[in-house]
Amino acid sequence: MRTCRSIAAGLVIAAALTASALGLIGGSELAASAQARPRVELPNREDSFKFAVLGDFGTGDRGQYQLAEQMANLRTRFPYELVITVGDNIYGGERPQDMKRKFEDPYKPLLDAGVKFYASLGNHDDRAQARYAPFNMEGKTYYTFKAPKQDVRFFALETDYLRPQQVTWLQQEIGRSDEKWKIPYFHHPLYSSGGRHGGQADVAAVLEPIFVKNDVSVVFAGHDHFYERVKPQKGIVYFVTGSGGKLRKGDINPRSGLTAVGFDTDLAFLAAEINGDQLYFNAISRTGAIIDSGVIERRKQE
Amino acid sequence: MLVSASVGVVIGALTVSWPTAIRAASPQGETKRVNPNAQAIADFQKRVEEYAKLHRKLESTIPPLPKEATPEQIDAHQRALGRLIQQARKNEAAGAIFDRDVRPVFRRLLHGLFTGPDGKKFREAIMDENPGESVKLAVNGRYPDTIPLSSVPPQILKALPPLPEELEYRFIQNSLILLDVHAHIIVDYLTAAVPR
Numbered sequence: 001m002r003t004c005r006s007i008a009a010g011l012v013i014a015a016a017l018t019a020s021a022l023g024l025i026g027g028s029e030l031a032a033s034a035q036a037r038p039r040v041e042l043p044n045r046e047d048s049f050k051f052a053v054l055g056d057f058g059t060g061d062r063g064q065y066q067l068a069e070q071m072a073n074l075r076t077r078f079p080y081e082l083v084i085t086v087g088d089n090i091y092g093g094e095r096p097q098d099m100k101r102k103f104e105d106p107y108k109p110l111l112d113a114g115v116k117f118y119a120s121l122g123n124h125d126d127r128a129q130a131r132y133a134p135f136n137m138e139g140k141t142y143y144t145f146k147a148p149k150q151d152v153r154f155f156a157l158e159t160d161y162l163r164p165q166q167v168t169w170l171q172q173e174i175g176r177s178d179e180k181w182k183i184p185y186f187h188h189p190l191y192s193s194g195g196r197h198g199g200q201a202d203v204a205a206v207l208e209p210i211f212v213k214n215d216v217s218v219v220f221a222g223h224d225h226f227y228e229r230v231k232p233q234k235g236i237v238y239f240v241t242g243s244g245g246k247l248r249k250g251d252i253n254p255r256s257g258l259t260a261v262g263f264d265t266d267l268a269f270l271a272a273e274i275n276g277d278q279l280y281f282n283a284i285s286r287t288g289a290i291i292d293s294g295v296i297e298r299r300k301q302e
Numbered sequence: 303m304l305v306s307a308s309v310g311v312v313i314g315a316l317t318v319s320w321p322t323a324i325r326a327a328s329p330q331g332e333t334k335r336v337n338p339n340a341q342a343i344a345d346f347q348k349r350v351e352e353y354a355k356l357h358r359k360l361e362s363t364i365p366p367l368p369k370e371a372t373p374e375q376i377d378a379h380q381r382a383l384g385r386l387i388q389q390a391r392k393n394e395a396a397g398a399i400f401d402r403d404v405r406p407v408f409r410r411l412l413h414g415l416f417t418g419p420d421g422k423k424f425r426e427a428i429m430d431e432n433p434g435e436s437v438k439l440a441v442n443g444r445y446p447d448t449i450p451l452s453s454v455p456p457q458i459l460k461a462l463p464p465l466p467e468e469l470e471y472r473f474i475q476n477s478l479i480l481l482d483v484h485a486h487i488i489v490d491y492l493t494a495a496v497p498r
Binding site: 092093094095096098099100123124126127128131132133138139159160161162163164167188197200201202203205206 | 367368369370371372373374376377379380420423424426427430431447448450451452453454455456457459460464470483484486
């Protein structure tokens with residue numbers, strides 16, 4: 001059995017669960033275990049910015065729908081305004097009936113409530129998704145937008161095809177951004193303990209220096225089909241949230257040395273809340289168990 | 303006056319020179335060939351641009367796709383454009399864009415990258431969920447909806463001749479394809495692009 005991975009390292013003060021919660025036991029036990037452990041609650045302040053992170057989800061399978069239900073349940077008590085997606089939004093066919101079954105139906109309660117999805121594209125996604133209205137990409141495969149509350153700017157990148165123009169664009173946009181929180185999100189993780197994929201070194205070589213230079217504090221990616229919070233790398237906390245509909249059980253390599261908290265036995269998404277210089281997060285499984293939680297302090301220029 | 307230019311791309315210890323123009327002018331106005339590879343590349347880029355012009359011309363004949371479209375609009379647009387391009391290029395065969403002159407140039411460049419110091423990293427990236435033999439290489443063939451695209455490392459994109467936004471380089475097994483991203487069809491392909 002793995003040891004408890006609760007950590008208080010670097011910028012993260014996190015309350016994680018025991019090895020049992022990391023997936024060596026079933027969902028109901030996990031939920032019970034989660035209740036027994038201390039965790040960082042989302043403050044749920046009225047003036048904070050609340051959002052969710054979802055990746056690798058558009059299968060149309062039962063598991064996706066069940067996790068979507070948890071997302072809808074959470075929103076009844078934690079009114080997040082938007083969802084960022086870290087790619088592989090739709091698996092397989094992308095005909096109108098597919099878009100309905102794999103996106104519009106499972107997230108209907110959220111869409112009906114006015115929650116906006118801001119997508120990034122993965123290797124399973126047709127580029128035409130950039131024009132799919134509910135993904136709010138306005139025809140662009142990479143783009144930036146300001147959060148409706150707090151001092152936050154997101155950068156949705158296309159790591160599957162990182163043209164030199166995109167890199168130049170990112171350098172310019174993130175360089176001129178004066179928001180306190182600059183949050184990139186994209187498909188291929190720079191760091192991951194995934195046995196199937198793992199960190200994408202070629203992409204990391206290009207993007208990481210930009211993130212470090214521009215005081216990025218947190219990065220969201222997917223591609224590997226599990227949840228992982230990576231130990232801070234050069235001061236940045238990397239999340240892998242590729243567990244929105246696809247799951248690769250047991251794929252986290254426990255010897256990677258990267259994992260702060262990993263969960264690879266069930267689907268999960270991340271809920272986050274930014275208030276001032278803190279980002280609070282809860283990772284929530286298909287059964288509703290909180291499998292990781294914590295608060296990240298924003299990096300600031302020395 | 304014609305301008306001779308080259309873009310040098312350094313990847314690890316490997317330096318790849320990628321000339322973008324082919325002729326230099328003498329003071330008397332005579333032109334002379336300065337680099338046979340550059341000639342092949344310039345011709346390749348002309349063919350790519352001609353393709354892009356055809357694409358835009360054909361796309362202008364169908365209802366434009368709004369920036370915020372329905373799935374029905376996206377699907378109808380993509381398939382209509384695909385049919386128009388397939389019809390317009392029905393006589394094209396492999397090598398229409400990757401012609402015999404440019405093929406060895408691409409292969410040399412890519413072999414240099416994939417056998418260079420970062421070659422292992424590049425290979426891992428393009429083989430990660432590479433569709434392999436599940437996609438049949440065919441000019442004008444629709445890239446299967448159910449098959450993921452191979453990632454292309456940014457360092458390789460930087461080293462290859464730039465493409466207009468309608469086209470992308472992708473890898474299928476060890477072949478390099480030109481993919482029309484609006485129509486989702488294979489425009490041309492180059493076999494043995496990546497050393498085994």
